[in-house]
Amino acid sequence: METLPAIPLAEWRPTKETLHRYLQVVGKIRLAASARRNHWWNVPFHLTGRGLTTRPMTGGADGMIFTIDLDLVAHELRVAVLDGRALHFSLVGQSVASFHDQTLSALDALGVPVHIPLDHPFDLPDQGRPFGEDTEHRTYDAAHALRYWQVLSRVNLLLERFSADFRGKISPVHHFWHTFDIAVTRFRGRRVPQPADADPVTREAYSEEVISAGFWFGDDRVPEPTFYSYTAPEPEGLADRPLEPAAARWAEGGGGSHLAVLPYDAVRTAPDAEERILAFYRSAYQAGAASAGWDVDQLACPAGVTDPALARS
Numbered sequence: 001m002e003t004l005p006a007i008p009l010a011e012w013r014p015t016k017e018t019l020h021r022y023l024q025v026v027g028k029i030r031l032a033a034s035a036r037r038n039h040w041w042n043v044p045f046h047l048t049g050r051g052l053t054t055r056p057m058t059g060g061a062d063g064m065i066f067t068i069d070l071d072l073v074a075h076e077l078r079v080a081v082l083d084g085r086a087l088h089f090s091l092v093g094q095s096v097a098s099f100h101d102q103t104l105s106a107l108d109a110l111g112v113p114v115h116i117p118l119d120h121p122f123d124l125p126d127q128g129r130p131f132g133e134d135t136e137h138r139t140y141d142a143a144h145a146l147r148y149w150q151v152l153s154r155v156n157l158l159l160e161r162f163s164a165d166f167r168g169k170i171s172p173v174h175h176f177w178h179t180f181d182i183a184v185t186r187f188r189g190r191r192v193p194q195p196a197d198a199d200p201v202t203r204e205a206y207s208e209e210v211i212s213a214g215f216w217f218g219d220d221r222v223p224e225p226t227f228y229s230y231t232a233p234e235p236e237g238l239a240d241r242p243l244e245p246a247a248a249r250w251a252e253g254g255g256g257s258h259l260a261v262l263p264y265d266a267v268r269t270a271p272d273a274e275e276r277i278l279a280f281y282r283s284a285y286q287a288g289a290a291s292a293g294w295d296v297d298q299l300a301c302p303a304g305v306t307d308p309a310l311a312r313s
Contacts, residue, residue: 003268006268014137014139018096018137018140021099021134022070025131026045026177027178029054029103029114030042030068032114034055038204039205041171046175050074051069053067066079066080072149076090086110095136096134097135151217151225155227156175156182158277158281159183163184164304165302186211186213187210188208190208194207206232206233210231211284212229212232215264226261228262229288230259230288234258235291238288239258245280248260260280
């Protein structure tokens, strides 16, 4: 297979929209059954060798440890508990309603019932409709779902390489179920007061100065897979800074803010595609850090090494 295979939004939009809602069902279970971490780091998914995992959670009266995994090779959802019991069902042919009901039934059968607060989509056009009533979204093309995971896996490793250059506070590389993107965030260590009307998600996510780098698969606003980076709060003059490679540009991000963007299709077939993507992430970070006055040298961690003696050798 290609290192960075094509995944045009128009070709797999019906599967993406269904899968996105599957992930929101499981993500809300993760939200309800995990210990809260700063900046909501407990909530996103992590990648596995076959798909996505919630990581271990606890539920039920006796605090049973359980995990939920989406196997995007066998195209199954698997719920497993610490004593070795597990249940699984096929993702193919499931509406969001049937996926929701079978997931909760599996949890009940294994003795880890979970109540999902706000049991409906987050920030999607049908957010007023409960998951259990959504029979509209039911397209799951196995080939498209597999391609999604393959692209996600490759980008995950690129973001891990990018993460290695930074010694400060940094998030894991993780896949957000509410926005359907994968990202890593660097922190300066300086608090940012939030306005009184900020929602709880925004307030916690941006309580400190950040520079975030990631990738999304496209949506109505940006209808193509795209690498991105942003600095928050945005410093003056950010969009005047240079970006690499030549296909990268600054785009309006809403509310007068800017995103550094690099279209996936502009680089994916290049012989040095991965190096171009890393150059993009690094140039966007340098633009944000220089504009905001971060101590770039102090926060640097070349090749993932922090010890000066090891770095010299």
